[in-house]
Amino acid sequence: MQEQDKVWIFDTTLRDGEQALKASLTEDDKIQLAHTISRLNVDVMEVGFPVSSPADFRSVQRIATEVKGPIICGLARSVAKDIEACGEALRTAQQSRIHTFIATSPLHLEHKLRMSLDDATAMAIKSIKLARNYTDDVEFSCEDAGRTPHWDLCKIVEQAINAGASTINLPDTVGFVTPDEYAAMIRHLINNVPNIDKARLSVHCHNDLGLAVANSVAAVQAGARQIECTINGIGERAGNCSLEEVAMIMKMRHDHLKVYTDIKSEEIYRASRQVAKICNMPVQPNKAIVGENAFAHSSGIHQDGVLKAQNTYEIMSPESVGVPSNQLNMTSRSGRHVIEHRLEELGYQKSDYDMDGLYKSFIELADQKGTVYDYDLEAMIYFNQINDKDEKYQLEFVNSASNSQSVASSTIGMRIDGEAKQEAATGNGPVEASFAAIERLTGMSVEMIEYNLEATGQGASSLGQVNIIAKYDGRPYHGAGIAADVVEASVRAMIRVYNLIYRAQKVSDLKQQRKAG
Numbered sequence: 441m442q443e444q445d446k447v448w449i450f451d452t453t454l455r456d457g458e459q460a461l462k463a464s465l466t467e468d469d470k471i472q473l474a475h476t477i478s479r480l481n482v483d484v485m486e487v488g489f490p491v492s493s494p495a496d497f498r499s500v501q502r503i504a505t506e507v508k509g510p511i512i513c514g515l516a517r518s519v520a521k522d523i524e525a526c527g528e529a530l531r532t533a534q535q536s537r538i539h540t541f542i543a544t545s546p547l548h549l550e551h552k553l554r555m556s557l558d559d560a561t562a563m564a565i566k567s568i569k570l571a572r573n574y575t576d577d578v579e580f581s582c583e584d585a586g587r588t589p590h591w592d593l594c595k596i597v598e599q600a601i602n603a604g605a606s607t608i609n610l611p612d613t614v615g616f617v618t619p620d621e622y623a624a625m626i627r628h629l630i631n632n633v634p635n636i637d638k639a640r641l642s643v644h645c646h647n648d649l650g651l652a653v654a655n656s657v658a659a660v661q662a663g664a665r666q667i668e669c670t671i672n673g674i675g676e677r678a679g680n681c682s683l684e685e686v687a688m689i690m691k692m693r694h695d696h697l698k699v700y701t702d703i704k705s706e707e708i709y710r711a712s713r714q715v716a717k718i719c720n721m722p723v724q725p726n727k728a729i730v731g732e733n734a735f736a737h738s739s740g741i742h743q744d745g746v747l748k749a750q751n752t753y754e755i756m757s758p759e760s761v762g763v764p765s766n767q768l769n770m771t772s773r774s775g776r777h778v779i780e781h782r783l784e785e786l787g788y789q790k791s792d793y794d795m796d797g798l799y800k801s802f803i804e805l806a807d808q809k810g811t812v813y814d815y816d817l818e819a820m821i822y823f824n825q826i827n828d829k830d831e832k833y834q835l836e837f838v839n840s841a842s843n844s845q846s847v848a849s850s851t852i853g854m855r856i857d858g859e860a861k862q863e864a865a866t867g868n869g870p871v872e873a874s875f876a877a878i879e880r881l882t883g884m885s886v887e888m889i890e891y892n893l894e895a896t897g898q899g900a901s902s903l904g905q906v907n908i909i910a911k912y913d914g915r916p917y918h919g920a921g922i923a924a925d926v927v928e929a930s931v932r933a934m935i936r937v938y939n940l941i942y943r944a945q946k947v948s949d950l951k952q953q954r955k956a957g
């Protein structure tokens with residue numbers, strides 16, 4: 441592969457991505473994420489806007505000192521104090537870049553900066569020269585380039601390169617342009633700026649019309665060689681171009697695009713999950729590359745195809761982006777092939793069950809509860825069908841109390857194998873206290889993996905829906921509960937988990953008996 445075909449990946453998760461968060465990241469969060477981003481093997485990491493606050497200055501400084509590998513970059517307006525703060529914060533970096541910008545569109549010049557293009561150009565040149573006192577690697581951005589006349593861009597870009605900028609970034613700051621327009625802008629600059637070969641052309645796209653990735657790819661096809669992007673596409677408003685998407689487009693479509701990045705794609709999923717968790721920005725399930733459903737197949741025809749040849753419905757392998765494996769969801773849209781496959785993985789042979797009878801129970805259960813899990817399948821083999829009314833643990837009542845001044849308490853009444861029992865416990869909140877009371881009643885303790893509370897319905901009369909994933913004996917169980925009272929919804933979800941554990945234990949006993957006899 442040739443160096444001129446390499447597209448640099450400039451990650452701005454910790455700068456533009458962070459701008460969109462409801463709560464700022466702590467210094468430690470940023471350090472942790474910076475190490476993760478560096479493991480992706482990005483070329484440049486923009487990690488903050490040092491003049492904006494002492495905390496941002498300190499985190500840029502710490503990342504510059506601690507994170508080795510990528511070029512560490514900070515953002516600065518075309519203002520001396522911003523450049524000085526940036527230069528100072530980046531002083532200890534192995535390789536540093538100062539990224540300075542000024543808006544160039546008539547709209548921003550007139551209404552925001554209240555100055556002419558010539559004045560903005562003069563400020564840009566002064567800033568680039570000042571930045572060169574700190575580092576040889578200076579990037580200059582024409583903010584709102586997408587809405588700037590092409591000849592205005594040519595004028596300022598030529599002077600910025602002469603002043604010492606080695607990367608020229610042309611952002612579509614408000615996500616307004618279409619791919620053909622953006623490509624035409626890049627071509628115009630390549631064809632009309634006499635010193636353009638002295639700089640790397642960069643693009644920075646926002647997703648207001650959902651075109652950030654498409655625009656970035658179109659710009660690369662037109663000759664840009666740096667993409668500014670964020671993990672999971674987080675960023676101002678509708679977000680930025682998503683790193684994982686452009687990296688995988690270039691990897692998977694190298695045949696067509698003929699360019700490459702140095703991203704270690706196997707690190708993508710881990711990075712995505714960490715960003716989602718630390719930034720408290722969950723990834724939508726159908727998000728390309730990293731969404732929960734990106735490698736999940738739910739319909740029978742697709743599942744059958746994937747089982748016969750994975751590439752029938754997967755254009756890339758889950759492992760190539762660090763997802764451990766694909767997922768074949770068992771739902772009412774599944775067919776017999778996937779059930780047979782799953783049971784084979786669980787150690788069953790065809791002679792262990794009657795597929796026609798099993799499939800009938802499977803479809804009934806799937807229609808009732810959506811997803812059917814392994815333990816449901818096994819229970820169907822051993823009990824033919826599952827009836828919730830015969831469950832071991834049945835809730836009778838929940839009586840919880842909490843206030844802001846003392847610990848919460850809860851009394852739970854249950855029927856266990858038909859016998860009425862009750863227990864009380866305390867906790868940090870009424871849900872924790874209720875779970876502790878259930879633990880006493882069942883004599884079993886589970887490890888909580890996930891607790892998710894959502895309102896279903898509207899306004900104050902909405903119902904609380906709780907979904908729990910809890911582990912027992914190394915195996916996860918899923919429980920859901922719905923009630924007007926969120927504590928009751930939580931208790932119902934947890935009791936469901938205990939019933940599933942009990943049923944799985946019974947299945948295991950029956951398996952042993954079958955083996956022995």
Ligand SMILES: CC(=O)SCCNC(=O)CCNC(=O)[C@H](O)C(C)(C)COP(=O)(O)OP(=O)(O)OC[C@H]1O[C@@H](n2cnc3c(N)ncnc32)[C@H](O)[C@@H]1OP(=O)(O)O
Pocket residue numbers: 456459489491492493516517518519541542543552553583613676
């Ligand atoms: C498109 C982007 O994403 S750009 C990056 C956006 N990120 C941020 O804004 C986060 C960091 N920003 C901040 O912490 C603050 O806005 C600061 C510290 C930079 C400035 O704060 P303040 O001095 O209080 O100014 P405020 O933010 O209200 O207004 C911005 C000022 O900068 C000016 N300005 C905006 N961009 C530039 C620029 N590139 N170069 C020079 N001046 C600029 C504006 O015209 C305005 O100036 P004015 O006060 O003379 O009207």
Ligand SMILES: CC(C)C(=O)C(=O)O
Pocket residue numbers: 456541581582583584609611612613614644646
């Ligand atoms: C500062 C620049 C690169 C920016 O964030 C934008 O224009 O969106």
